[in-house]
Amino acid sequence: MKKNLLFIAKALTVVAAVAFVSCNKDNKPSRGSYDDDDEEQYEGIVKIDGDFSDWNGIDCSTASLPSDGMTTSTAIRTFKLTGDAMYFYIYAEMDASQLDMESEWTNPVDIYINSDNNGATGGIFYLWDPLGYEYLIESNLLAFGEFSDWSEPTFYKFTGEDGTDMWASNPPAVEQLASANLCKAAGKIEGGVAKWEMSVLRALIPGLNNTINVGIMMQSPEWTRIGSLPAGPMVDGEETFEAPLKFTLPDAI
Ligand SMILES: [Ca+2]
Structure with a gap:
């Protein structure tokens, strides 16, 4: 207590x-x-301002779209993960031609977080194995073609049995937490590529281990997956799955 x-x-x-x-x-x-x-x-190592130059040469983990025949769900091409004493940061590059630039709230992005660095605790989700996520942050990438600031995303805590899917039960095994000040996001489209950066305030994620494991997924306005990373290559016409991206943060302030 x-x-x-x-x-x-x-x-x-x-x-x-x-x-x-x-x-x-x-x-x-x-x-x-x-x-x-x-x-x-606090001077973080990444400033969430739509200027992505601070990602150059930074110590981070990176996942890229498999080049060897991956034919489904290709909208997210690159995913980077890093952090400092107060925040962790996500960077993603997306295929702008697959985004909805017209609607009011569109292309939801889901950030799955295995917060205790234990793939056996928490929920499962079919895109990553092992995952073991305790938290999920979700908001829209765009609103009428403008990047959303993620000032108030939906912040889910997984409350189900270890190794189960939160959405598989009725009601879903989830608790919604307050999310003010949790995130900040900015993006820009350059040469057909949507570049996007986002920060998460570490102190607002209970029990967050220094080693974090994160997966990113993006959906269409109809909630169909159009991108996710990390992702394995296609094998015999079937998708294969990998563990989420891992990065070890310095001690928190
Ligand atoms: Ca876990």
Whole structure:
């Protein structure tokens, strides 16, 4: 109990700090330019601003679309995972021709997180093996062709038996958690490629291990999968599946 209270206090402190920064930020001319006079500002290794140059040469894990005959679900071509003492970060490149640029809320992106670095605990989902996820974050990539900021994604906690699928039971084995300040996202389309970056505040994910395991999936407006990584190659016309992408974060603040 004491440990839980300490965690909550720590998380609230971080949220307060982030909220303070966010308020200041709105008074400044552009995203990412608010780091002048705020000594409490945490300088993360990635700034979520749609300028992807900070990913160049960064220490990260990478998954790419298999080149040897993968013929289904090709919309996500590259997926990168990294992090620092306060956040972990996701970068993805998507095939812009497969995105819906017209609708109000479209191309939902799901981030599956094995938070305890144990593939035997938590839920399963057919795209990754072993997965063992404890949390799922979901929001839309786009709204009327503009990238969404992920200011309030849907944040699910898996509550079912280990090794089961949260959606397979009725009602689903899931609890929805508050998600304010959890994420921030930005994207840009360049040369037919949608480039997208996203941050997750580590303190808001209970029990998050330093070693994280993450899978990304994107769907069509009709909730059909159009992309997911990591992914295995096609073998005899069948998809094969891999473990989620793994990255070890430095100790949290
Ligand atoms: Ca797990």
